[in-house]
Amino acid sequence: MDLVVFGIVWIIITAVAEWLMHHYVGHNSMYFLLSNQGNITLHAFNFLTTMLIPVFLFVIWFLVFSAIRFHANSPEAKQSRHQFTKNGLFTGVWITASIAVNLLFWLHPTAADLEQMFASQLPSAQRNDLVVDVTARQWEWIFSYPQYHLTQTVNAAGQDELVIPAHKKVQFVLRSYDPFHTYDVEAGVIHSFWVPAFGIKEDVIPGETRYEYIVANRTASYQTNPEVRVQCAEVCGPGHPWMEAPIRIVTASQFHAWVAKQQKMEAASGA
């Protein structure tokens, strides 16, 4: 009888939770994402949530059920009526299910998604739509566009600014050093290149060059959503909290107009 009540309520609350998750949370997205990589992340997140809701609610509901149904009415030590130390069916199902669920998670989403992610990083998959050199120094993100001979792009306020076109594959080349250091440009610490809206971050490590590939799938900017920003995610000293830069994701024609303006500015400043 306990088993039937427990099971039925478990199924009901699981169904309700799954419905809520898919009608509200799943569609509103857990976080704001607008890249190809972000889609992979979001699907993985939602898949894991879908699969874990029954597991999670099984234990939570069990704890609540025990506290209601199995609590003793007095603090006196009275032996429980039912005494058993094993139940082959329960143990067998539990162990088999936990192995199966974990293997499943490793195959999907982990292995399946990583295969997609790695494929986008293969040299044969590169079209060199746009290359952006990203230099992390203490404490600034410097963006250079070698294809357009831009050494450091800034906005009207003089702040470093990252502008990329939507629907183009962007290769970010990530390095940590300090080109403005007076005597030791190799001095650098670990930073982490993170754009929350891209759904991925990559640590930027002194002495290493790393790559990240992103296709942004719509236009946006820091003004339309504050998650469209470059944020250093790895603590890098006292300036870490302010090591951020706004991003604009624009159309191809807006991008070319912006490049022309930047080239003019750099020519004017003699850079």
Added chain:
Amino acid sequence: MAQNVVATNTHKVRVMPPMLRGFLWAGIAFLLLNSITAAIRPDVGHPFFTEVSITIGWVGAVIGWLLGVGAYEGMVLPLFGVTPRVGEATDWRRYFAFATDHKVVGIQYLTSSGCAFILAGGIAMTMRIELASSTMYFFHYSDQYLSAVGVHGAIMMFSVATVALVGGLGNYMVPLMIGAKTSVFSKLSGLGQWLIPAGVLTLAFSPILGYWTTGWRGYEPLGSQDASGIIFYYLGVAALTMSSVIVSLNLVVTIVFNRAPGVTWARLPMFVWGILTVSILNLIWLPEIQMTFILQLLDRLVPLNLFNAAGSVLTQLELFWLFGHPEVYIVVVPAFALWNEIIPVMAQKSLFARSWAVIGLIFVMMLSGLVWAHHMFTNMRNSEMFPFSFFTEMISIPTGFAFMAAIGTLWKSRYRLTTPGLLILMSIFNFLHGGVTGVFLADPPVNLQVHDTMFVVAHFHYTIIGGMVFSWIAAMYYWLPKMSGRMYNEFWGKFLSIWIFIAFNTAFSTMFLVGLEGMNRWVPTYPPYLHPLNLIISIAAWTLGVGFVLHAVHIVWAWKKGPRAPENPWNGHTLEWLTSSPPPQHNFDVTPEVIDGFYNYGDDADPIVANLSELKPKQT
């Protein structure tokens, strides 16, 4: 000067209070070694205090402190065949000096850990004050905030989470639970306890040498360019980890060699299994992190360029997490063991699937050394992601065995929802959140998004506060009648438990959301759109902090003034309940002879001890 009068066998001797003498000797040793270093240093004109001289002076200070609190009489003089003028005190003063009775040492450890918990918790409160606003208004400079993060993390990890259940309850309970009269290397544990105040004070005062910004992980090359305060981070952690290493050595040897007749491996109590596995983890991994921090210290003092762009930055990260992930199981494995120690007693029902629960502990112990690099998915080659995500997901299988045993025991039981019983259920509830969010973190694509965000901060606070601290408080209430002979107040115990449960879950479930919405770690300021949720977290965190302090007040009150407790208030079957409360110096007048397991309940359960009538008669 205040002087103690210590009674010895023959006459009374006036001695300086040991802790005062410890401070004095520490100060003298520091100045002495610092001066020698300054004197022999070849370059002329350097300041009197340098990083090198402070490091060497600190080593002297710790040795002076340990000798001063009583290791001189307890360990050094006997080594040379000299009988010390004074022995260990027998009254309350023994709690304030080097001691060898495992129960005294256990209480000393619990006190040290408890004070460190309140201290580092208070530091967390200052962080939450700062984060209640999106701009800087409490700290003046961000490196003050980052130092607070580092000191909070290091004290909590190395002197609370690693210590309270092992050095504290492990020292006190393990010999009792296996029917031993003493621990084997009782002087080691006695010495280890006094490394805790040394390490905690070193960490707490590290900012006097300059603010350091790395947090408790001490990542390089940031650490090498930080102010000198980070030296006290390396040294403080060295003292604290050394404490856990020597305590673990004592506990492992005690469990292997000092079990009463009949306490076979198959009958070993669950909590003892937990302490055994965690002690082995300590013995394997703590020396590894000690060597890493020594390398980092030398890298800075010499300097060696081991871990900057000229050396290998990633090596330091790998070495840190090689220890760092076993560390989280060092924290939580004794908590798993406590669940299945306390649930059968509160349910008065036989422990379900005991062998699976033990296998779970052992496999968690073994697998924990194979998963470290999942802290570094943002740093690794693609090919490495597969094995590390695989092992990380697999470790949830043995972890699940602890849940399975708990659930099987609760099913159709008569569970007494006493304060410890309630807290254990809360601990399972909380740890489940930590475990389930851990599955998300094990998936590299999700990890690459939420790594280094408040999502991760919420995740590990769920496992450590939610899992370990809730279990710790549960165990304090559970064993309070044993350790003090007194009982707590059931209303206040439950009321405060519900208080911390609600405050904890409000604070840290909201923290998952700010992480998902793009809040990174180690920041005293953040974009304004994150302000409302952070304000909720701060209010709830403060409520939680007050709740913890009230629990501490309640436990201390009950310890001193609570009503007298019956001899075996929960009707537990483990051996610690077969002696008086608090237990006499050598625990048992007669060594118990165990003839059955400790977790069998029911009317037809066999007797557990053969010589029950010879053991100390029950007081009424």
